[in-house]
Amino acid sequence: MFIFLVIFHLNEGAIVMHEFSVCQALLGQLTHLANQHPGGKIVGILLVNGPLSGVDSTLLHHAVELCKKDTVAAEAVLTIEDRPLSIHCRDCLHDNEVPANDWTCPHCASLATEAVGGDALILARLQLDFP
Amino acid sequence: MCETCGCTPALSANTQTVEVLSAVFAANDRAAAHNRLHLGSHGVLAVNLMSSPGAGKTALLEAVIDTLGKKYRLGVIEGDLETENDAQRIRAKGIPAIQINTGSACHLDASLIHTAMHQLNLDTIDILFIENIGNLVCPAVYDLGQEANVILLSVTEGDDKPAKYPVMFRVADLLLVSKTDLLPYLDDFKVDRAENCLRKLANRAPIIPISVRSGQGMDDWLHWLEQRYQAFRKSCSQTNLPHDHHHP
Ligand SMILES: Nc1nc2c(ncn2[C@@H]2O[C@H](COP(=O)(O)OP(=O)(O)O)[C@@H](O)[C@H]2O)c(=O)[nH]1
Numbered sequence: 001m002f003i004f005l006v007i008f009h010l011n012e013g014a015i016v017m018h019e020f021s022v023c024q025a026l027l028g029q030l031t032h033l034a035n036q037h038p039g040g041k042i043v044g045i046l047l048v049n050g051p052l053s054g055v056d057s058t059l060l061h062h063a064v065e066l067c068k069k070d071t072v073a074a075e076a077v078l079t080i081e082d083r084p085l086s087i088h089c090r091d092c093l094h095d096n097e098v099p100a101n102d103w104t105c106p107h108c109a110s111l112a113t114e115a116v117g118g119d120a121l122i123l124a125r126l127q128l129d130f131p
Numbered sequence: 132m133c134e135t136c137g138c139t140p141a142l143s144a145n146t147q148t149v150e151v152l153s154a155v156f157a158a159n160d161r162a163a164a165h166n167r168l169h170l171g172s173h174g175v176l177a178v179n180l181m182s183s184p185g186a187g188k189t190a191l192l193e194a195v196i197d198t199l200g201k202k203y204r205l206g207v208i209e210g211d212l213e214t215e216n217d218a219q220r221i222r223a224k225g226i227p228a229i230q231i232n233t234g235s236a237c238h239l240d241a242s243l244i245h246t247a248m249h250q251l252n253l254d255t256i257d258i259l260f261i262e263n264i265g266n267l268v269c270p271a272v273y274d275l276g277q278e279a280n281v282i283l284l285s286v287t288e289g290d291d292k293p294a295k296y297p298v299m300f301r302v303a304d305l306l307l308v309s310k311t312d313l314l315p316y317l318d319d320f321k322v323d324r325a326e327n328c329l330r331k332l333a334n335r336a337p338i339i340p341i342s343v344r345s346g347q348g349m350d351d352w353l354h355w356l357e358q359r360y361q362a363f364r365k366s367c368s369q370t371n372l373p374h375d376h377h378h379p
Pocket residue numbers: 182183184185186187188189190191211213214265309310311312313341342343344345
């Protein structure tokens with residue numbers, strides 16, 4: 001029911017479905033972590049996202065808010081930090097931030113580059129309250 | 132942040148910060164590693180086919196079956212729901228095909244592939260094709276345990292697709308520019324421009340213009356496939372994996 005609502009609002013059916021499935025993976029990970037810290041309540045979640053993760057931060061935020069009820073994250077405040085793509089150049093050895101569709105090294109124009117950040121969705125940090 | 136004014140309340144004395152730093156897709160990556168072990172121990176080359184809906188994945192598979200079906204034992208995991216009967220089209224040619232019922236899902240993941248894989252007799256398969264869901268974004272970020280990603284870009288789609296969908300095109304091990312028989316009717320698609328966009332993603336994958344209608348590029352594509360298969364089999368025999376994978 002709520003899924004229809006979101007699709008209606010954002011008009012991006014497939015993508016919304018995607019962020020819901022990412023949300024399930026995240027909640028699975030959070031449940032696992034909560035079990036490792038018995039007595040703790042998750043009050044803060046920090047995710048770091050980048051343009052090559054295939055996940056839209058805004059849509060993921062919506063999905064988590066809708067799904068977190070009755071889970072270990074029910075009372076958690078979610079923060080998603082968006083980072084740009086950063087690449088390492090194997091020719092000049094510099095690291096640089098670049099647009100996701102142009103990995104040309106801004107320093108030496110080489111295309112012998114590789115992603116070193118902004119290519120994944122990372123669960124960076126949790127805050128737990130021990131009442 | 133607090134709801135009313137957006138300030139950040141000071142942490143109470145009994146709040147603990149836990150550094151996690153793990154990928155949200157870590158569970159999928161673990162499942163994919165298991166699949167890879169499984170496929171490797173059976174010497175099965177797994178090829179993940181990705182594209183927009185209708186770029187020609189199933190038609191390409193049919194063409195491969197017609198030309199290589201006698202030389203190699205092929206298998207197909209069908210994840211695409213574009214047409215209900217993709218798996219039936221494959222089975223009609225005498226090739227084992229497992230249809231994954233993804234419902235309205237937008238990507239395949241490693242655990243779906245694992246379930247499908249165990250419905251096949253991998254000892255009777257040399258090359259396993261996975262036809263992914265027609266979508267140019269998220270299928271790319273789910274490792275399935277495949278050995279290679281083959282991405283189809285049809286000439287009806289526009290040559291700037293790699294620039295618009297870097298998430299997908301950066302993972303290509305081979306780019307097939309499909310339906311080239313239609314190029315005479317489409318003056319705005321230039322293979323060079325598609326190649327340029329791909330290179331700008333620091334991706335040096337080979338690009339083969341191909342058409343199942345005219346047969347253009349089929350030899351090059353089949354040659355690429357056979358080479359990957361030979362190289363894979365060689366690496367399998369060198370590592371000599373014992374087959375004792377077990378399920379987590
Ligand atoms: N002209 C032309 N049409 C093709 C070619 N390959 C596939 N098609 C057509 O494109 C449509 C979609 O093909 P299909 O293989 O089902 O695409 P899929 O969704 O990627 O599996 C069908 O009508 C095919 O006949 C080709 O090389 N040339």
